Amino acid sequence: MNSDHAAQVLVIGAGPAGCAAAMTLARAGIDTVLVDQSRFPRDKVCGDALIPDALRALDRLGLAREVLSVARPLQRMRIFAPNGSHVELGGQLACLPRLRLDDALRGAAVAAGARFLAPLRLARFMESDGALRGACFKVPGNRAETAIRAELLLLATGAASAPLELAGVCERKEASGIAVRGYFRSETLARELDALCICFDRSICPGYGWIFPGPDGVFNVGAGYFFDAPRHPAVGNVRQVFASFVERFPLARRLLAEAEPLGQIKGAPLRTALKGARLARPGLLVAGEAAGSTYSFSGEGIGKALETGMLAAEHAFGFFSGKLTATTFGPAYEQSLAEALAPRFAAYETAQQWLSYPAACDFIAARARRGRYVKAQLEELLAESGDPGELFSWGGLLKALAA
Structure with a gap:
């Protein structure tokens, strides 16, 4: 191996989830290494839209003003x-291209104290007594490996199934x-x-x-x-x-x-609906799109990736502060995701089923133009202040017809 590193937390993937986690941990004084397979700035296929949940998450990170100063406000x-x-x-x-957004997030994580290493491509994980304790990476164009040992790992590598398989948490490759x-x-x-x-x-x-x-x-x-x-x-x-x-x-x-x-x-x-991967195993938490943090129906993922990254960091901090143990921090993280996000993801899956049919789309659009009820429901969905199940159900559609 050409170099070794050690940290309290190793965050793999420097997209929104990974950077939000690294930033949160570093600000709390946790020794954090953030790695990515690409040099930054780097492109990422995405719609680039920042809707209210993403702006709220950026505000929690203290970055909303910085991002909005270079984005196009709408x-x-x-x-x-x-x-x-x-x-x-x-x-x-x-709206702000991910090339610029992700680099701003990475820069904020580094400014908070996280160490950033790239380009490093994940090769394998290091395991001890059934728990992941680090990972080995390859440098492009170099046959040697870089090993990074850590007490906890956060996996935020996006929709690719290969890292999930290497970690032993992949439940669906597709x-x-x-x-x-x-x-x-x-x-x-x-x-x-x-x-x-x-x-x-x-x-x-x-x-x-x-x-x-x-x-x-x-x-x-x-x-x-x-x-x-x-x-x-x-x-x-x-x-x-x-x-x-x-x-x-x-x-x-x-x-x-x-x-x-x-x-x-x-x-x-x-990857959508918080499905396709186990969200934790001993020594590891999964966040962002690797955890399926993109919404069904809308395809929005930036805001929820940021939220899962911060939530993972909070549970990692709970471990280091003694509030959570090596055996409880993973289940506690899974439970928090289930309570905070799973119901909304399930409701968006239901919305996806309805809007798969053109007639349903036309009906909802017509009622939104003719009455305040449906338009208000759609605006609440956009702002995440309402329940998707309120509209996308037989009862909701009947109410839309009556309204």
Whole structure:
């Protein structure tokens, strides 16, 4: 091995969950090493939208003002139904490419005192008496290994199944969904469009496409769908879903015709609904998208990744402060996730089932335009101040019809 390191906590993965955990731990005086397989700044396939839960999580970390100073602030979201009609929802929103967001989070973790090491690719875990006690990494282009020993490990490596398998916590290798996106610049359209746009086109249901205006006249344009939905899009793979979205949605068609493309269209898998992996084992907690922290139905994951990272850090701190033991900190973390987040994730799964059908999308959009009840329910879902089950149920739809 070419070098060895030791820490109280080793955080693997420097996305939102890993950085939130490393930052929280370092601020509490816990010796923390944060590693990632990529040099920063690095790109990450994502929609880049920061909805209220992400902004609240950034505020808890003390980073909301910094992020909003470089993001594009937005005050509305437009949701287009399969029949072409749309609903406009109000809310505090923003958009910032993950290239910049993740680097800001990483920088804040380092400023808090975490040691950042990259690029290091996870090779294997070190185990003792049934508990994980560290990990070995390979440096790209170097046959030697770097070993990092730690009392606790946090795994925040995103949707890839390989790290979960190496840790012995993978319960499902297949992803929950898949998405592609590209960047395009148009100063003209940037002046015209000031809302996050989501399109549930009939040809791509239960998937959807999006156009999110970011800073500097750059738009994030993408599409995706979920494998867990009761039906799949009429078109084939996810790139065909993207092509169909661009062809059929006038705003997307205009944008790609007029705008300057910036780089290639890229795709990535999604893990949703807090499913697909055990969330803890002796010596290890799993956070972020590795834990399935992306929502079904909406595909939003940044806010919940940040929340799970902070929650994992709080339980790690509980271990070091003596409030939790080596045998109780994992179950306590799992219970906290179940109590704090699982009910909402289950409700979003239900919403995904309903919105897999174009007729249901059209009905909800029509009722939102004609009455305050449904629009208020959708705005509460966007702000996370309401229960998705209030609307997406037979009782909720009957109430929507009556309202």
